[in-house]
Amino acid sequence: MVIIDNKTEEYIFDIAKQSNGTLSANIVSQLTERLHCELEQLQQALLPVAAKFSQAPISQFLVGAVAFDKVTGNMYLGANLEFKHQALSLVVHAEQAAINNAWINGAQEITSIAINAAPCGFCRQFMNELSSAGNLTILLPTGTYSLSELLPCDFGPNDLGNASSLMANTASNINIDLPISDALKQHLRFAYVPYTENLCAAELVLTDGRAFYGRYAENAAYSPSLSPMNSVLSQLALSGEQLDEADVEQITLVERAGYENQKSVAQAVLTSLKGNVPLIHHVF
Numbered sequence: 001m002v003i004i005d006n007k008t009e010e011y012i013f014d015i016a017k018q019s020n021g022t023l024s025a026n027i028v029s030q031l032t033e034r035l036h037c038e039l040e041q042l043q044q045a046l047l048p049v050a051a052k053f054s055q056a057p058i059s060q061f062l063v064g065a066v067a068f069d070k071v072t073g074n075m076y077l078g079a080n081l082e083f084k085h086q087a088l089s090l091v092v093h094a095e096q097a098a099i100n101n102a103w104i105n106g107a108q109e110i111t112s113i114a115i116n117a118a119p120c121g122f123c124r125q126f127m128n129e130l131s132s133a134g135n136l137t138i139l140l141p142t143g144t145y146s147l148s149e150l151l152p153c154d155f156g157p158n159d160l161g162n163a164s165s166l167m168a169n170t171a172s173n174i175n176i177d178l179p180i181s182d183a184l185k186q187h188l189r190f191a192y193v194p195y196t197e198n199l200c201a202a203e204l205v206l207t208d209g210r211a212f213y214g215r216y217a218e219n220a221a222y223s224p225s226l227s228p229m230n231s232v233l234s235q236l237a238l239s240g241e242q243l244d245e246a247d248v249e250q251i252t253l254v255e256r257a258g259y260e261n262q263k264s265v266a267q268a269v270l271t272s273l274k275g276n277v278p279l280i281h282h283v284f
């Protein structure tokens, strides 16, 4: 087992904050050399760094996850995110955060994910939506498992006649005629919405100009779906910003006309942020 000392942990935490929770293939290879370890050992050694991004005011249970993308060679951190005055069903789990982070930032094939605690049933189901679900290695403190070992007799996209999967979906070529940023348009096109068809994404802008993005990621079991609002707040948390302290200028939520289903949940979660952050809502 590879253990990272405190100084190195702080060094990596700083790098991860700058890159919103992504460690590039270059940094990954520097770290494997420096620590004389293999990729999977590094993934597990990085878990305390990932868990530093956790914001868990309810459980105080800090969960970290590190996903590896075979195509880019990048590693993507994730941590749990809880909202003190909202329903527990709205929390973001660390595994969702890591996979969302990878997906938002261009990963194409997650082949392994390390977690510092056993994944809950909800997360096993969330991971089952991935294009690489049949080939996913899960690295836990108790050993290494395939997803099918942890989720036998599964229910998945095929059971609802959905042939697509998370991270393999192609961009919609739908025309988006709205006064929003090109980046937000691009995230809208890549939303994974095979069940409701509500192409939906969110943009969060801080007063210092930094922008974060979230996309709707649906799930065959519906409940484990990740809303675009939670997706973008998880991205904000991976920059090291505390939800109740960040200076958020505005949030833009865009949905597909006739299919809207995200406005009320976005408004509910908004109350966890500091001040009265305006929610700009568009449909197209």
Ligand SMILES: [Zn+2]
Pocket: 093, 094, 095, 119, 120, 121, 122, 123, 124
């Ligand atoms: Zn979970």
